[in-house]
Amino acid sequence: MVYSFVKELQLMRILLVEDEKKVADIIVRGLKAERYAVDVCHDGQSGWEMADAYNYDLIILDLMLPGLTGTEILEKVRRKNSLVPILILTARDGMGDKIKNFETGADDYLTKPFAFAELQMRIKALLRRGPVNRSSVLRVGDLEIDRLSQNVKRAGKKIELTAKEYSLLEYLATHPGRVFSRTMIIEHVWDQSFQGLTNIVDVYVRHLREKLDDAFPVKLLHTVRGVGYSLSDETQA
Amino acid sequence: MNTRSISFRLVAWYAGLLTGIFMLLCALLYLDLRHFLENDLRQSQSRRTRQIANILLAHVKQTGEPYVASQTKNWYAPEINDRFIRITRADGTLVYVSDAPKDGSFDPAEVPIFPPSSQTEFSRKLQLSGNKTLLIAALNFKSSGNPAYLVEFGDLLDPVETMLNHLFLQLALGLPLAVVIIAGGGYLLVRRALTPVEQITRAAERITQYNLSERLPVSSTGDELERLSVSLNRMITRLDDAFQNSKRFVADASHDLRTPLTILRGELENFAADQRFDAELRDRIGSMLEEVVHLGKIVEQLFTLSRLDAGEAQTEWTRFDLSELAKTTAEQMSLLAEDKGISISCDVSQPMPVKGNHVRLKQVVVNLLDNAIKYTPENGAIHLRVRAVNGHAVLEVEDNGIGIPPEALPHVFERFYRVDQSRSADSESAGLGLSIVKSICTAHGAEVGAQSAVGKGSRFRVKLPLFSKGNIS
Numbered sequence: 024m025v026y027s028f029v030k031e032l033q034l035m036r037i038l039l040v041e042d043e044k045k046v047a048d049i050i051v052r053g054l055k056a057e058r059y060a061v062d063v064c065h066d067g068q069s070g071w072e073m074a075d076a077y078n079y080d081l082i083i084l085d086l087m088l089p090g091l092t093g094t095e096i097l098e099k100v101r102r103k104n105s106l107v108p109i110l111i112l113t114a115r116d117g118m119g120d121k122i123k124n125f126e127t128g129a130d131d132y133l134t135k136p137f138a139f140a141e142l143q144m145r146i147k148a149l150l151r152r153g154p155v156n157r158s159s160v161l162r163v164g165d166l167e168i169d170r171l172s173q174n175v176k177r178a179g180k181k182i183e184l185t186a187k188e189y190s191l192l193e194y195l196a197t198h199p200g201r202v203f204s205r206t207m208i209i210e211h212v213w214d215q216s217f218q219g220l221t222n223i224v225d226v227y228v229r230h231l232r233e234k235l236d237d238a239f240p241v242k243l244l245h246t247v248r249g250v251g252y253s254l255s256d257e258t259q260a
Numbered sequence: 261m262n263t264r265s266i267s268f269r270l271v272a273w274y275a276g277l278l279t280g281i282f283m284l285l286c287a288l289l290y291l292d293l294r295h296f297l298e299n300d301l302r303q304s305q306s307r308r309t310r311q312i313a314n315i316l317l318a319h320v321k322q323t324g325e326p327y328v329a330s331q332t333k334n335w336y337a338p339e340i341n342d343r344f345i346r347i348t349r350a351d352g353t354l355v356y357v358s359d360a361p362k363d364g365s366f367d368p369a370e371v372p373i374f375p376p377s378s379q380t381e382f383s384r385k386l387q388l389s390g391n392k393t394l395l396i397a398a399l400n401f402k403s404s405g406n407p408a409y410l411v412e413f414g415d416l417l418d419p420v421e422t423m424l425n426h427l428f429l430q431l432a433l434g435l436p437l438a439v440v441i442i443a444g445g446g447y448l449l450v451r452r453a454l455t456p457v458e459q460i461t462r463a464a465e466r467i468t469q470y471n472l473s474e475r476l477p478v479s480s481t482g483d484e485l486e487r488l489s490v491s492l493n494r495m496i497t498r499l500d501d502a503f504q505n506s507k508r509f510v511a512d513a514s515h516d517l518r519t520p521l522t523i524l525r526g527e528l529e530n531f532a533a534d535q536r537f538d539a540e541l542r543d544r545i546g547s548m549l550e551e552v553v554h555l556g557k558i559v560e561q562l563f564t565l566s567r568l569d570a571g572e573a574q575t576e577w578t579r580f581d582l583s584e585l586a587k588t589t590a591e592q593m594s595l596l597a598e599d600k601g602i603s604i605s606c607d608v609s610q611p612m613p614v615k616g617n618h619v620r621l622k623q624v625v626v627n628l629l630d631n632a633i634k635y636t637p638e639n640g641a642i643h644l645r646v647r648a649v650n651g652h653a654v655l656e657v658e659d660n661g662i663g664i665p666p667e668a669l670p671h672v673f674e675r676f677y678r679v680d681q682s683r684s685a686d687s688e689s690a691g692l693g694l695s696i697v698k699s700i701c702t703a704h705g706a707e708v709g710a711q712s713a714v715g716k717g718s719r720f721r722v723k724l725p726l727f728s729k730g731n732i733s
Contacts, residue, residue: 043519049526114518136521136556139529187592202533205553213592216622218560220630221553223592226599248542249549250532 035150036060036077040070040096041085041112046135050083053139054146067091074100079107081149086113086124094127101128108149112137138204138250161196164256166235166243168196177235177243187212188231191224195244195254204251228252266457267450275443282438286431293427297420298395302383305397308336309381309411312347313401317409325349329356344368344394344414349407365416366392374398374410385417393417456485464492470702472500511566514559521559525552561692565675565699573620573703579727580618582653583608583646589625590644593633601638604629607645612653613727620700621724627693628657628720635718636661653726658719664712672710673698697722 037054041047042065054061062077064070067090074082074096082100086093097109108130124132131145161168167176173189175182184192190212195203205221217223228244236242245253262268316328328347338345338358342365347355357368366388374384377400386394396414456479463476475496476489531537531545590606597604614621625644632642636659645656664672668679676691701708701722712718 043523045523046519046526049523049530052530053526114515114522135518136525136552136559139526187595214622215619216589216626217592218564218623220626221557223596226596229599230595247532248546249553250529250546 034060035080036062037081037083037146038062038064038070038073038077038079039083040064040067040074040088040093041083042066042088043085046085049139050142053143057143059146067093067096071096071099074105074107075103081146082107082109083146084109084111084129086111094124097124097127097129110145110149112142138202138207140202140204140250141207144198144201144207161193163196163199163254164241164243165239166196166254166256168193177239182234184231184234187227188234191227191231192235192254195252200253200255200257202247202250202253208251224252267447267454270450271443271447274446275439278442279435279439282435286435290424290428290431294420294424297423298417301395301415301417301420302397305383305395305413305415306381306399309397309399309413311335312345312411312413313399313409317347317401317406317411318403320406320409325355332356333358342416344371344396344412346371346410346412346414348373348410348412350409351407355409365418366390366394371396371412371414374412386414393421456481456489460485460489460492467496468702469503472496472503507566507569510562510569514562514566517555517559521552521556525549525556528552558692561696564696565692568620568696568699568703571703573617573700576617576619577615578618579613579615582612582614582621582655582724583610585618585622586625586644586646586655589622589629593626593629596630597633597642600633600636600640602633602636602640602642604642604644607643607647610648612646612648614653614724615727616704616724617700621704624697624700624722625655625657627697628722631693631720632657632659632661632718635659648726649723651726651728653724655722655724656719658717660717663714663716664710664718665714666712669710669712673708 037059039047039050039054039061041050041063044065047063047065051061051063062073062079064073067088069090070084070088071091084093084096088096091099093111093113097111100107100109109128111124111129111132112135113132114135130149133142133145159170161170165178169175170193175184175189175192191208194208194211205224208224209217209221212227213223228246232242232244236244241256243254243256245255247253312328312332316323316331320328332345332347333356336343336345339361342361342363344358344366346357346368349355352373360367370388371386371394377398380400381398383395383397386396388394393416394414395417396412398413399411400408401411402408456477460476463474467474467476475493478489478493479486528545528549532542532549534542537545587606587608590604594604629642629644636642640660643656643658645654645658647654664679668677671677672679673694675695677695678691697720698708701724704724706722706724708720708722710718710720
């Protein structure tokens with residue numbers, strides 16, 4: 024199932040401008056594993072030259088760069104009237120910076136340190152080619168989620184969920200098999216005010232697991248230690 | 261009036277001193293004048309007795325006693341001038357005695373004869389009926405070939421007394437008036453001189469760690485107060501620098517830790533996802549990842565604090581209902597509490613309009629509730645209350661948990677402060693939640709405080725200005 028959409032992504036070409044070589048390595052490794060073609064630049068000037076010379080499907084920009092800064096590259100690319108999606112990657116996350124960069128034309132913003140899973144999700148969202156499941160019924164194994172009526176059934180049996188439990192389940196079900204970090208879950212299912220309060224996710228996951236998995240031999244809700252949670256019918260080792 | 265204030269004490273001291281000096285001077289003046297006037301009178305009397313003796317009595321042999329008497333009467337006109345003149349021969353025969361003065365103020369017959377005296381000149385004071393005092397100078401006149409005579413010349417002391425009384429009255433009335441004027445004027449002067457002190461005090465009260473860029477007013481008078489405010493301002497500048505340094509440190513540190521954390525996290529995630537490793541190894545990597553994530557959380561909170569220091573919570577203000585916010589937050593947090601068997605009761609009755617950064621104020625409620633849940637044992641109870649008190653919205657989070665010892669209470673809002681040092685192994689919290697609460701509250705002009713009793717529970721209280729159309733622009 025995973026391979027079916029990975030094939031679609033084979034031709035996607037991404038430019039990564041990141042001066043921290045180690046960070047760049049990790050991202051490149053991760054993206055290559057996802058079958059993206061990745062070009063890397065470690066300084067602003069060559070980053071801009073590459074962005075100017077080739078048609079990329081996506082540009083990932085670090086803000087603090089030698090030569091040109093990320094913001095300057097962003098401005099230059101946008102002045103060229105290029106519509107390429109740009110994801111800003113930064114250690115700076117002041118509100119002011121965020122607003123300024125969005126105004127200059129950044130499409131998304133990710134603050135270090137981030138979970139690689141989150142970077143993947145955002146890239147997919149920006150490329151709009153990922154498995155953005157828009158169907159009204161989501162299926163994972165024998166689990167069925169009707170997004171219109173918000174009804175959840177497993178093996179044909181209805182499961183009663185609270186509103187929050189439902190939001191959590193629906194979020195996890197949009198990308199079956201993908202690991203969601205607690206921070207991602209907090210930001211999507213709760214809001215910014217709960218920053219740092221990741222234990223609330225654990226409590227909700229436990230409640231959800233009781234209702235979803237306890238009565239069934241095949242577990243759908245998996246914990247990946249240190250990373251987060253995923254919903255999948257493939258048993259993980 | 262504050263009797264310990266510098267102005268009061270200064271004025272009291274110097275008015276007291278001046279009053280003392282004035283009284284002393286007045287007494288001296290009075291006594292001196294009295295002495296001078298009597299002396300003056302005495303001298304003119306003695307001059308006159310000598311005139312009578314040397315001009316008239318010296319030639320009594322030639323002129324005869326009746327001449328002396330008539331001349332004396334003509335020269336000195338004692339009846340008109342309220343004087344007493346008497347000339348007595350040594351054998352006691354009366355040569356001349358003045359008549360009673362025209363106004364009949366005394367009777368010369370009342371004046372007793374002097375007892376014989378060996379002194380040539382002397383004087384005495386006689387108390388007459390009608391409370392009158394007669395000052396009499398006497399001269400024993402002896403000349404060869406003549407009998408000895410006693411010449412007495414007296415004046416009423418009344419004019420002197422009247423004058424002295426008048427003076428006394430003037431001083432007695434003038435002194436209190438002078439003291440009042442001096443004290444009043446002095447008070448005004450001192451107040452004026454101390455006004456800059458008042459201003460400096462008020463300005464200094466306003467300065468906290470959040471507005472260290474403000475300075476005290478400096479009056480360019482070149483006086484001690486100018487020097488004081490200038491050196492206080494220098495001190496504030498040094499404090500400001502120190503605060504800026506520590507803020508910059510937090511901002512820089514939380515920023516610079518991000519890249520290594522990203523690398524660590526990325527590498528570990530790769531390992532954790534690599535199916536080539538066995539489950540146990542991946543579990544250990546997961547444990548490391550958990551710590552990296554926790555470290556990231558601390559860095560995140562520090563960064564939040566430095567953003568709050570930079571005034572982030574002062575932006576994006578909207579008007580909203582604090583009661584609503586409290587209610588929904590309590591609902592969102594209720595499962596976390598239920599997990600420990602703790603009940604959250606929410607006591608919000610009426611809408612409470614406030615103005616502020618919604619996300620950040622919600623974080624205040626979240627952090628306070630999280631804190632309460634953390635330090636309340638199983639089956640405890642948490643009360644969340646929002647009510648209006650004197651134009652303020654007061655939000656209270658009360659628990660019946662383990663409480664905070666009194667010595668720790670003043671520090672709970674400090675960064676990385678832990679009530680129980682031994683519990684620092686509790687990896688879930690970094691001790692930053694309450695300092696974030698404090699920072700957000702300060703940015704909103706809200707007061708935040710804590711009350712607690714060990715073993716009984718704690719109460720955290722946030723007092724935020726109520727929004728009404730008039731008070732916030």
